[in-house]
Amino acid sequence: MKFTDFNLKDTIMAAVTEAGFTEPSPVQRDAIPLVLEGHDMVAQAQTGTGKTAAFGLPIMSMMKGDGSVEGLVIVPTRELAMQVSDELFRFGKLSGLKTATVYGGTPYGKQIDRIKQASIVVATPGRLQDLLMSGKIKINPKFVVLDEADEMLDMGFLDEIKNIFTFLPKERQTLLFSATMPNAIRKLAEQILHNPKTVSITKSEKTNTKITQLYYVVQERERDDALVRLIDYKNPEKCIIFCRMKKEVDRLVAHMTAQGFKVSGLHGDMEQKQREVTIRAFKSGGIDIFIATDVAARGLDVNDVTHVFNYHIPFDSESYVHRIGRTGRAGKTGEAITLVSPNELRTIKRIEKDVGTKMTTQVIPTRMEVQNNRNDELIARIAETKVTDKAIDLVKTLQHDLDIVSIAHLLASMVQSELSVKGKDNIGLGLEEIELLIERAMQNRGNGGGGRNRGRNSGNRRRSGSGDRNRHGRNGRSGGGRSSRNGGGGRRD
Ligand code: ADP
Numbered sequence: 001m002k003f004t005d006f007n008l009k010d011t012i013m014a015a016v017t018e019a020g021f022t023e024p025s026p027v028q029r030d031a032i033p034l035v036l037e038g039h040d041m042v043a044q045a046q047t048g049t050g051k052t053a054a055f056g057l058p059i060m061s062m063m064k065g066d067g068s069v070e071g072l073v074i075v076p077t078r079e080l081a082m083q084v085s086d087e088l089f090r091f092g093k094l095s096g097l098k099t100a101t102v103y104g105g106t107p108y109g110k111q112i113d114r115i116k117q118a119s120i121v122v123a124t125p126g127r128l129q130d131l132l133m134s135g136k137i138k139i140n141p142k143f144v145v146l147d148e149a150d151e152m153l154d155m156g157f158l159d160e161i162k163n164i165f166t167f168l169p170k171e172r173q174t175l176l177f178s179a180t181m182p183n184a185i186r187k188l189a190e191q192i193l194h195n196p197k198t199v200s201i202t203k204s205e206k207t208n209t210k211i212t213q214l215y216y217v218v219q220e221r222e223r224d225d226a227l228v229r230l231i232d233y234k235n236p237e238k239c240i241i242f243c244r245m246k247k248e249v250d251r252l253v254a255h256m257t258a259q260g261f262k263v264s265g266l267h268g269d270m271e272q273k274q275r276e277v278t279i280r281a282f283k284s285g286g287i288d289i290f291i292a293t294d295v296a297a298r299g300l301d302v303n304d305v306t307h308v309f310n311y312h313i314p315f316d317s318e319s320y321v322h323r324i325g326r327t328g329r330a331g332k333t334g335e336a337i338t339l340v341s342p343n344e345l346r347t348i349k350r351i352e353k354d355v356g357t358k359m360t361t362q363v364i365p366t367r368m369e370v371q372n373n374r375n376d377e378l379i380a381r382i383a384e385t386k387v388t389d390k391a392i393d394l395v396k397t398l399q400h401d402l403d404i405v406s407i408a409h410l411l412a413s414m415v416q417s418e419l420s421v422k423g424k425d426n427i428g429l430g431l432e433e434i435e436l437l438i439e440r441a442m443q444n445r446g447n448g449g450g451g452r453n454r455g456r457n458s459g460n461r462r463r464s465g466s467g468d469r470n471r472h473g474r475n476g477r478s479g480g481g482r483s484s485r486n487g488g489g490g491r492r493d
């Protein structure tokens with residue numbers, strides 16, 4: 001299926017092409033035709049499945065662009081309002097459809113001016129209600145979208161939403177998007193939608209199969225070392241590390257910064273301005289690693305997050321799904337990595353069951369393995385590098401005193417020393433130990449707890465030689481390896 005199959009307006013289609021979308025996502029495939037036929041709709045799909053385009057493309061394709069507000073999109077947070085408007089702006093700009101973003105905490109004047117010029121208003125419930133009730137704006141949108149409806153109800157916006165609808169025209173097309181469908185949402189849908197069609201992306205499509213889910217078993221005190229080692233090994237382009245508590249975020253930010261990583265923390269209580277600046281830095285690559293709590297990461301939409309790390313396993317399955325959904329977006333692949341202590345293995349098993357996917361356990365790479373990985377990358381980089389005139393001059397100068405082989409050895413040593421891997425050699429548990437622990441955890445289940453607790457921290461199971469450890473192979477990545485670190489030979493240019 002292609003986007004051209006939908007018969008969208010030419011200028012909208014051109015914007016889709018420009019955005020680089022080649023294939024509609026499942027929710028787009030199902031929703032776009034129904035919206036174009038004029039139906040009201042309730043659509044359920046997880047975060048990151050492309051819901052914005054699922055409503056944005058068809059409604060914009062049907063807009064006249066006559067200068068009036070034809071579309072209204074209501075979203076739970078300011079953050080999302082900005083994201084959705086950015087996306088809609090992209091789709092609409094070739095069609096001359098302007099977007100106004102409306103949220104609280106900023107002066108009214110400018111927002112009202114923008115609304116007067118806009119075809120689409122993207123708004124949070126509080127400010128929108130204010131504007132409508134005070135009569136500061138009057139709009140008659142033909143298309144009304146409730147985006148992330150479940151989140152809006154969670155945040156207690158039900159009354160505002162109901163009130164807002166009393167200001168909207170009866171003749172309209174209403175679309176409701178939500179990641180989950182609790183009863184409250186169904187009830188709301190009954191009240192504000194008219195004979196809606198339903199789109200629900202089935203479970204198998206919901207759990208993003210492009211996310212590889214791994215977990216590593218470590219002792220409590222090994223978490224920091226394990227994290228650093230895994231980041232050294234995986235060399236993520238962009239990653240988010242999730243913590244349970246804010247103070248853990250602060251501590252890890254300090255720790256990772258000291259290790260030379262370009263990190264930033266993301267808190268729920270950060271000032272909006274500061275939050276925006278931080279997110280922008282992350283998007284543009286000035287920061288490689290975000291360390292965040294669940295709350296802070298709500299609605300965070302950053303493409304190209306290659307890895308999500310769970311410093312601790314989250315308390316519930318829903319958070320787990322939400323967290324790992326920050327990667328593998330927009331059809332890309334991603335990796336979700338969870339650190340667990342031996343007594344958290346049961347939680348892993350429970351989440352696997354709830355979510356309906358299997359996580360793979362692996363052993364944390366040794367220093368040597370990371371080093372080998374880096375050498376491979378280095379070799380690939382050397383092979384790709386273009387020789388410059390300055391380099392030729394430099395070698396000529398060096399040749400006054402040294403033979404060419406010595407020069408090569410010296411230069412290689414220099415580069416390699418920048419890439420040296422720190423930390424102890426073995427971190428975390430080996431595969432056999434993990435299997436044993438899982439077995440025990442499952443046996444002890446419902447056994448009145450407690451039981452034999454041997455596996456936890458007994459001394460007899462440090463790793464035996466590497467031969468029988470059943471290690472996963474090194475991922476012989478080639479191509480330009482880039483280090484996440486500041487110095488470390490990273491090719492940040
Ligand atoms: P949701 O609202 O379901 O969380 P978004 O609409 O924010 O998801 O989309 C997530 C990301 O995927 C956005 O960056 C968007 O540009 C991108 N995207 C959406 N649809 C497609 C597609 N068909 N092809 C490629 N990228 C897409």
Ligand code: MG
Nearest residue numbers: 051052147148
């Ligand atoms: Mg969305």
